[in-house]
Amino acid sequence: MTSTAATGTATTTATAARVVDAVKVYGRGDTRVRALDGVSVGFPAGRFTAIMGPSGSGKSTLMHCAAGLDTLTSGSALIGDTDLSTLDDRGLTLLRRERVGFVFQTFNLIPTLTVAENITLPMDLAGAARDDEWYDALIDVVGLRDRLHHRPGELSGGQQQRVAVARAFAGSPDVVFADEPTGNLDSRSGEEVLRLLSGTVRRTNRTVVMVTHDPVAAAHADEVVFLADGRLVDRMTDPTAERVLDRLKAFDTRTTSGSLSPEPRS
Template structure:
């Protein structure tokens, strides 16, 4: 899939609306969001708490369904897929990294990395796996089990596993949330290297301006709407933008409006 400018698009949503609940208790988590995520790029999604950033990621990745609008992986409209085909798409074309590492404690690092391929009955491309292991720096840990690794090392295993099946796009939801700052920097650095060295696409939800600064572009949400995009972000520029959201929310609240 390509945009009008000719840039390939790994994932996108069009007029995305997501409503939780009904009647007076309904919450409009996404309110008409249209955004594309460029292939071969590292994009961060940011916004105040409750802005809809995790909802956007879950709907774009096919983990949740939209109330209205469309979500695409490449040129595939997710709403056109039944449950079985959606499951296969997530398995074959999408990778995931979450705060929790979700490694199987009885398997070695090498076995955890190739687990999704093995469960699917696929063929492991050892050359690709070796390249990933080199990117994430785990060559001397392949025969260790998760309990023998630090939190940062376990998350690096999870990143390698997400890329193992050569997905078109990897979605990462607060991937450094359980890590200290040093380990978090290592994981963010390797996500960037994975994008550059393997020509993959990463879309990451984060609340941390320092984490967002590792991305090629930051997409900002507020009140369930797309409000800004920032190329070549720095932690300072992202923090300033987030402060502007806080200032607006405070002003709205002081006037008796809805934040």
């Protein structure tokens, strides 16, 4: 399989987001933790990528740094061709508002606003004009047309996460980052949200990068990126829950034996 990881500072128009030689260190001295250890990986535009790994592998750190929510100790993080390290705080805020969408485990909806108002809130705060054609199509994709005037407290957990997904896509971002988006949902609602994310990628040619610990969730992605001990150790295209689980078990075995060299890629 050909890797989409970028090298150097070359332009990669088919990559929505990427990190190059990414290192992230927390703490000092005895408390020093190297959360990312020289990771280079690209997330293809128009694709759904899942990031997996055991607890402490660096998967959430990778997502936060790639999305501009955290800064790298060294290396580069890029959205499209924009190197995030070249932006000041205001520039980062504008980039996250205009080019990046977020879906979190907690829905982060404003309880006093309606569904429609929650969806358009980022654009309203930015003073951006709404693309009515895109908004109308998005409402149909997420299946919320009969809930637009309801408030979050009148919705189920799955419906609230659908609102969060719609809000993330509403501004037509270059990439949507989802951090354990089904973590607070039952299995049925979680499945609906995962189908929504994958379906939105395919119907609208948008890009989603999702952190998850669940092989069933990862199976909805086009590709899975595996981390262990802050390093990229493998990638899998066309994943199934069974293959992902087998790969994770293999990493556990190799971690115990002290070897983390990747298996043959598929």
